[in-house]
Amino acid sequence: MSSSRNHRVLVPVDVLEGESVPSTVVDAFASIPVVLLGYREIPDQTAPEQARDQYGDRVRAELEELRTVFEDANCDVATRLAFTHDRLKTFERVTVEESCDAILLLNPAPVLESVLVALRSDVTVAHMARLLRTVLDGTDLEVTLFHVAADEDGRNAGTELLETARTALVDEGVAANRIDSRVVVGGSPTDAILEAANDHDLLVVGESRPSVRRYVFRDRAERLAKRTVDPVLVIRGEYLESATEAAENGKTADENPGEVPVTDVVETVERGDESGGDEGS
Template sequence: MAAPRDHRVLIPVDVLGGESVPATVIDAFASVPIVLLGYRELPDQTGTDQARDQYGTRARAELEELHTAFEDAGCLDVSSRLVFTHDRLQTFERIAVEASCDAVLLLNPAPVLESVLVAIRGEVNLEHIALHLETLLAGTELTVTFFHVVADETDRERGTELLDAAVDALADTGVDRDRIDRSLVVDGSPTAAILEAASEHDLLVVGESRPSIRRFIFRDRAKTLAKGTVDPVLVIRGEYLEADDTELTVDDTELPIGDETDTSTADDVDDPDNES
């Protein structure tokens, strides 16, 4: 039997771009292990060492303040990493792999956080998604609606069975069925249907089984959804990526955050000339 996952969530925050984590999100994720990734994406002509020297102190202070906010909310497992990078997407992927994060939260404002919409596409990873949701729901009064889109009426029965399986998987983790709802929509445009449904909820959760979080999370549907909704979007990775199997061209520099970061230093920069 595989070892249980701790459902660690990576939260990238553009600490020098005015981005922060809403208090409602901090409270909702207080029971989940968190990796705060403070980052700043730089223009090509700006060196990471130059940015570190010029902005490092201010960026570190912003990130430490955010770190403290999670601790004050009761989060017992929160770590912070600060990176200056020329490619935020590759950096997000590198950190997600190194920190064993199996979900990434794409931030949007969240004035209230009471209901969660979970868009599911198939049976793959239903149990993993359910376990992650159970961790998120612990200690909250959040309600969950599983949402599925079928192309035409001939798929309705299959879609209903999928939603039933999702509800059962979450209930099997101990979540009260009274907190779980389901919704099936017949629509030829799944993304548009998800966005419309998300407008009635406060947090959108999507899952994916592809092995590349960069391909799906940031350059495919989830990125579109994050841009199209006012809700935060939590993307649950279907599989861990092993560092040895991940070929990345990384041009970033990471600064230590007291005792909260790993052993990376400001000089830990991968070779930017490698081909991915």
Template sequence: MPDPRDHRVLIPIDVLEGQTVPATVIDAFASIPVVLLGYREIPDQTGPDQARDQYGDRMQAELAELRSVFEDVGCDVTTRSAFTHDRLKTFERVAVDASCDAVLVLNPAPILETILVAIRSDVNVEYIAQLLETILAGTDLELTLFHVASDEDGREAGSVLLETARSELVAAGVDDSRIDGTVVVDDSPTAAILEAAADHDLLVAGESQPSIRRFVFRDRAERLARRTVDPVLVIRGEYLESQRDDETGNGETDG
């Protein structure tokens, strides 16, 4: 069984705009270390140091209050803050720097009982299973493994893929009775995932490109996050490229 300390989830929050983490999400992620990233995207004409001088104390106070809520449920939590001209670049950099397995795109979550896990044929299901086992520990959450085949010829391969994923989850310590599986045929994976997600409370998707910015915020996951009312957890690829930008040219400061 994997050590929960081997995993970590990044949760970006615009706390200065009043964004919060739903209590249901806090409870569900109590078993896994999280990094709370308080951020504020600032206009090009505003310097990061200027923004920090003006809003830094308030940012830290809001983060401290939110951190205490996570700590009250026994969560291992750290905080980071950033005033940046490019929030997407910041999310990616912090995820890499803090060795986060996944990024949680927040949406309201009045209840959190079921998880839809969208699995493609080209992802590392063992890696996803180990992270999911850590998240599921200490909860009653149930999950549905979901695969979209492009045609009927791909349905059987999809079923094999989901059985492999189920086996990995069971091997990681998840009770088989908590796992369901569904394969559908659809030429629009995004539409099929959205339709299925409507019957679940949290959507989990694997990263399809070696860049959080390209996938989470400029690709399918962005459309999923914008068009579903559920939180979306995007699991990073096991070998995420780590292209570091010059911070002074990035217009960013954090701490």
């Protein structure tokens, strides 16, 4: 069984837009170390350094308050600040730099009682189960494992996938009576997941294609994150690596087609910090 301290979750918060972390989310994730990323997505014509000089102190003050909320819940918390032209790419960058296992995208969560876990055929089940067990530990959250099969021929494979995931969760210490499973056939997987998510309070998705490597928000995960009204936990695949690791392993930019350069400024914020740290472009 994995320890909660072996995991880490990135929680991006657009504090200048008044975004906050629901108390239900704080309670559910209190046992897991988190990295709070106070960020602001800025227009292309605005330099990140300029935005930091203008708004940095406000963001740091808001981050300080959020840090206190998590610390009051006995959560191990670190804070970073970012001004960026592409928030999702910056989230990915910080996820790799901070060795986070997942990114929690916030939405209102007045209650947090049930979790929908959308599994695809190529998912790394054991990796997801370890982190899910950590999230579920100390809560009464119920779990529905969900898979969308392309056709009737894929129903049995989907059922087997969910049974494998169920077994992995039970092996991690999750009570079997807290886990339900559901396979649906046909239609748009994204639409099916969004419809099912309407009956749950937290959506969990994962990316697992080795060819993607450095990316978290590719294909379905990005669309789900943008369209659902639930908080979304995007679990990072074990295969993700940093740009340095990719270079060491002989990967080139050509092997990551469609890569978008990120212009941002990111800094680590210590308690009481009033000045910047790292910059990236």
